[in-house]
Amino acid sequence: MRIVVPIKQVPETAAVRMDEATGTMIREGVEAIINPLDLYAIELAIRLREGSGGEVVAISMGPPKAMTALREAIAMGVDRAVLISDKAFAGCDTWATSYVLAAAMGKLGGADLILCGERATDGDTGQVGPGIASFLDLPVASYVSKVDSVSGNTLVLHRLIEEGYEVLEVDLPAVLTVVKEVADPRLPTLRGKQKARAADVPTWTLKDLGLDPKKVGLEGSPTRVVKIFRPQVARHCRKVQALDDAAIGAAADELVAFLKEKQLL
Amino acid sequence: MGHSGVWVLAEQFDGHVQRISYELLTRGLDLAAKRKAKLMAVLFGERFDEGELQELIDRGADEVLAVAAPELAHFLVEPYGRCLLELIRKNQPQIIIAGATSTGRTLMPYVAIRANAGLTADCTVLDIEPETGNLLQTRPAIGGNIMATIKTPNHRPQMATVRPRSTKPAPVQAGRQGKITRWQPPKELLGSRIRRRQFIANTEKHGLAEADTVVTVGRGIKKAENLKIVTPLVAALDAALGATRDVVDRGWLSYPHQVGLSGKTVSPKLYVALGVSGSIQHLAGMQSSETIVAVNSDPDAQIFKVADFGIVGSLFDVVPAVVKKLEEAKG
Numbered sequence: 195m196r197i198v199v200p201i202k203q204v205p206e207t208a209a210v211r212m213d214e215a216t217g218t219m220i221r222e223g224v225e226a227i228i229n230p231l232d233l234y235a236i237e238l239a240i241r242l243r244e245g246s247g248g249e250v251v252a253i254s255m256g257p258p259k260a261m262t263a264l265r266e267a268i269a270m271g272v273d274r275a276v277l278i279s280d281k282a283f284a285g286c287d288t289w290a291t292s293y294v295l296a297a298a299m300g301k302l303g304g305a306d307l308i309l310c311g312e313r314a315t316d317g318d319t320g321q322v323g324p325g326i327a328s329f330l331d332l333p334v335a336s337y338v339s340k341v342d343s344v345s346g347n348t349l350v351l352h353r354l355i356e357e358g359y360e361v362l363e364v365d366l367p368a369v370l371t372v373v374k375e376v377a378d379p380r381l382p383t384l385r386g387k388q389k390a391r392a393a394d395v396p397t398w399t400l401k402d403l404g405l406d407p408k409k410v411g412l413e414g415s416p417t418r419v420v421k422i423f424r425p426q427v428a429r430h431c432r433k434v435q436a437l438d439d440a441a442i443g444a445a446a447d448e449l450v451a452f453l454k455e456k457q458l459l
Numbered sequence: 460m461g462h463s464g465v466w467v468l469a470e471q472f473d474g475h476v477q478r479i480s481y482e483l484l485t486r487g488l489d490l491a492a493k494r495k496a497k498l499m500a501v502l503f504g505e506r507f508d509e510g511e512l513q514e515l516i517d518r519g520a521d522e523v524l525a526v527a528a529p530e531l532a533h534f535l536v537e538p539y540g541r542c543l544l545e546l547i548r549k550n551q552p553q554i555i556i557a558g559a560t561s562t563g564r565t566l567m568p569y570v571a572i573r574a575n576a577g578l579t580a581d582c583t584v585l586d587i588e589p590e591t592g593n594l595l596q597t598r599p600a601i602g603g604n605i606m607a608t609i610k611t612p613n614h615r616p617q618m619a620t621v622r623p624r625s626t627k628p629a630p631v632q633a634g635r636q637g638k639i640t641r642w643q644p645p646k647e648l649l650g651s652r653i654r655r656r657q658f659i660a661n662t663e664k665h666g667l668a669e670a671d672t673v674v675t676v677g678r679g680i681k682k683a684e685n686l687k688i689v690t691p692l693v694a695a696l697d698a699a700l701g702a703t704r705d706v707v708d709r710g711w712l713s714y715p716h717q718v719g720l721s722g723k724t725v726s727p728k729l730y731v732a733l734g735v736s737g738s739i740q741h742l743a744g745m746q747s748s749e750t751i752v753a754v755n756s757d758p759d760a761q762i763f764k765v766a767d768f769g770i771v772g773s774l775f776d777v778v779p780a781v782v783k784k785l786e787e788a789k790g
Contacts, residue, residue: 205601230720230721231721287577288568288578288580289571289572289575289576289577289578292568292572293572315601315602315720315721316600316601317600318580318581318598318599318600318601318602319568319580319581320564320568320580321564321567321568321571321578321580322568323568324536324564324565324566324568324569324572325568325569325571325572327536327569328540328568328569328570328571328572328573329572333536333537333651333652333653334536334565334569335536335653336561336564336565337561337565339714350656352659353561354561354714354715355561355562356472356560356561356666356668356669357472357658357660357661357666358658358659358660358661358666359658359659360533360655360657360658360659361655361656361657361658361659362653362654362655362656363653363654363656364652364653365652365653368652368653373714374714374717374721374722375713375714375715415577416575416576416577416578416611416613416614417577417578417579417609417610417611418609418610418611418612419607419608419609420595420608420609420610421607421608422605422606422607422608423605423606423608424604424605424606425599425603425604425605425606425746429751429764429765429766429767430767431753431763431764431766431767431768431769432767432768432769433758433763433769433770433771434768434769434770434771435758435770435771435772436770436771436772436773436776436777436780437771437772441772442772442776442777442780443780443784445770445772445777445780446777446780446781446783446784447784449752449768449770449781449784450781450784450785450788452752452767452768453729453752454788456729456750458672458728458729458750459785459788459789
């Protein structure tokens with residue numbers, strides 16, 4: 195079984211700063227990490243390989259430095275990795291990104307299973323997993339919280355929805371997007387790190403993938419960012435101290451009055 | 460181009476129309492009025508309650524398109540996707556909005572690719588650009604650190620998913636007239652390589668996403684046994700119980716309770732944070748709540764920066780006192 199995990203390198207969210215003039219992220223001085231939600235997909239992929247054999251391939255579309263994220267994935271236990279990188283890809287929205295990643299699946303010789311994180315912590319869209327499935331005409335199960343069994347060409351899994359869990363039977367090949375509950379990601383091992391350093395990670399460009407330049411980058415992206423702004427923090431916190439018995443009672447009274455005034459009771 | 464209607468993708472669960480559908484009608488009414496367009500609610504399912512179809516009209520739809528087949532009883536991406544694509548091809552809507560729910564966030568990207576359409580995720584503000592008539596889609600990104608406004612200038616339909624609870628449900632207006640259209644899709648659209656075998660319902664009365672009130676515990680709760688201190692408050696406020704990542708990682712509550720970047724995004728009317736420090740990871744999942752109350756013993760905790768009302772004190776003292784006052788207030 196070939197399992198492909200598309201991952202994204204993202205800025206450590208806690209450290210993000212914005213250039214308000216250009217509406218872009220200031221990436222300098224911010225640590226770049228594997229999208230934390232992709233780690234669950236990597237972990238599940240490695241576990242499924244441990245169970246049923248085969249190989250796990252990580253791919254990432256991004257600037258050359260996304261190579262670091264791919265080597266980290268190898269250090270965790272991924273067998274090999276491919277970087278998808280070309281200046282022409284800059285400005286791709288989720289439509290164009292899905293198009294490029296779907297093409298990369300084709301060049302890899304196809305996948306039995308494509309495992310994605312639920313969404314990336316920078317873009318927050320969660321649209322690329324279903325997008326890849328749509329381009330490749332594969333079924334997609336999103337918000338997968340558990341893989342119960344793999345037998346032949348069928349997976350049985352749990353999908354987390356608002357009202358509970360669906361138990362689904364999915365024919366392979368398929369795309370899954372996974373939530374945190376699916377597995378605890380392992381840490382890279384020393385041996386893994388050595389392997390990652392030595393690994394040959396090829397870079398595939400627009401030309402390597404045989405893609406139509408009109409369908410990538412800004413030109414290939416239906417959406418346009420018109421404006422970026424900081425959310426207004428309009429809240430003003432009414433803070434009361436409750437450090438002794440009298441103050442605790444008074445604070446509780448004041449809170450209940452506040453909730454009544456806001457018609458929340 | 461002749462693209463006409465504004466569509467909202469209504470949702471049903473177990474055959475019953477869900478609240479998100481009415482929130483989408485609130486959005487749709489505004490957009491349709493600004494575009495002088497017809498507002499249509501599209502609903503997929505096995506069978507429908509006629510009263511509930513009429514209610515979609517009473518709450519603002521000019522037309523309800525009820526798409527019925529046994530294969531559509533529950534959300535499955537392939538049959539839902541093919542049917543929606545067929546409807547788009549036949550009717551050429553200018554705008555389609557859906558809930559940013561487990562259904563909407565799966566179906567919409569699947570369909571947008573094949574419809575060659577632009578799609579914006581998890582919007583909290585929708586508007587029409589007066590000069591061009593384009594849909595302006597505003598959404599939080601990068602963990603809520605920024606807001607981005609996005610448009611789709613040259614592709615139709617313009618598609619967006621909308622954050623649940625980011626607006627009020629459209630009210631019922633008695634005597635509204637509208638049309639109910641029914642469509643039984645042909646079998647060739649209904650095949651699925653995914654089969655739903657079973658459903659395991661939440662044991663809690665309501666999930667985080669639908670709750671009007673959420674009470675969340677953070678590391679300040681100290682251990683799982685202490686959760687019983689907050690149970691009466693959760694009951695008194697008829698709330699859903701949330702947890703920070705710390706609490707879930709320690710195994711005190713299960714993952715479906717987790718609010719934040721790697722858990723759920725919620726925007727209830729009232730959010731009560733107990734012993735929650737307010738990491739960026741957590742704030743990303745709750746700062747769009749209408750009213751935020753925080754209890755924390757650290758007066759400098761970040762959570763107070765996004766709170767409307769804060770109590771500096773131990774949750775072990777404050778929570779029982781508040782429960783007592785709530786009971787007195789209820790009489």
